[in-house]
Amino acid sequence: MTKVKKAEAEKTVDEAEREEAPDGQAGPETDEKAVGDGQGERDGEKSPEGAEDGQQEADGADGESADVKYLRLAADFQNYKKRTERERFERYTEGKKDFAAAMLPILDNFDRALAQDAAIAEGERERLFVEGMDMILKQFVDVLAANGVNEIEALGEDFDPNVHHAVIMEKSDTYESQKVSEVMQKGYKIGDKVIRPAMVKVAE
Numbered sequence: 627m628t629k630v631k632k633a634e635a636e637k638t639v640d641e642a643e644r645e646e647a648p649d650g651q652a653g654p655e656t657d658e659k660a661v662g663d664g665q666g667e668r669d670g671e672k673s674p675e676g677a678e679d680g681q682q683e684a685d686g687a688d689g690e691s692a693d694v695k696y697l698r699l700a701a702d703f704q705n706y707k708k709r710t711e712r713e714r715f716e717r718y719t720e721g722k723k724d725f726a727a728a729m730l731p732i733l734d735n736f737d738r739a740l741a742q743d744a745a746i747a748e749g750e751r752e753r754l755f756v757e758g759m760d761m762i763l764k765q766f767v768d769v770l771a772a773n774g775v776n777e778i779e780a781l782g783e784d785f786d787p788n789v790h791h792a793v794i795m796e797k798s799d800t801y802e803s804q805k806v807s808e809v810m811q812k813g814y815k816i817g818d819k820v821i822r823p824a825m826v827k828v829a830e
Contacts, residue, residue: 728769735762770814778813780806780824789813791823798829805829 739758742751770776778789785792785804790813798807806826813824 725769725773728772729766732762732766732769735765774816775814775821776816778815778820778824780809780813780826782806785826785828789815789820789823790828791825792828793825794827795830796827801829803829 735758739755739762742754767777780790782801783790783806785806790806793810796807798805801807805828806824807829808827809824810827811825814821
């Protein structure tokens with residue numbers, strides 16, 4: 627066999643082997659490239675997962691921060707409530723203290739009136755006692771007025787169920803019908819708020 631024929635025979639064998647190989651089958655170089663591409667794809671898939679984990683950690687941190695912030699606000703609100711309640715109680719206590727301080731001189735005057743010297747003449751003693759009671763009464767009314775407490779006008783006024791408590795209806799030659807003819811017990815109010823209505827008789 628000549629060299630030319632031998633070369634043609636080898637060429638024919640190579641072509642036959644390529645034709646017998648399955649479709650899509652690649653040689654060694656092609657396989658290595660495919661393996662490398664697959665590895666790259668897998669490496670690429672890991673990146674989004676890592677980002678998602680980082681996002682979850684960030685969300686967890688934010689959630690913890692929100693809880694701490696909520697607890698701090700709740701504690702601040704409780705402290706605010708306690709502080710305002712304490713301040714209100716202190717103002718209330720101070721108000722009672724001031725009122726009691728204003729009443730003490732009246733109590734002192736009662737003590738003085740009741741402790742008059744027995745050596746004073748009977749008639750003079752009675753006169754001084756009455757004058758002392760009048761002074762104490764005026765002092766007491768002034769203290770009430772200074773604290774916003776005032777007597778409810780009743781005698782001769784039109785009957786008002788908001789401030790008057792009618793005990794009885796009676797005929798009267800002095801007062802017109804539905805007028806207060808007699809005050810049986812005085813009533814008092816603070817501003818427009820009634821503390822106690824006046825107990826009255828009303829003319830028919």
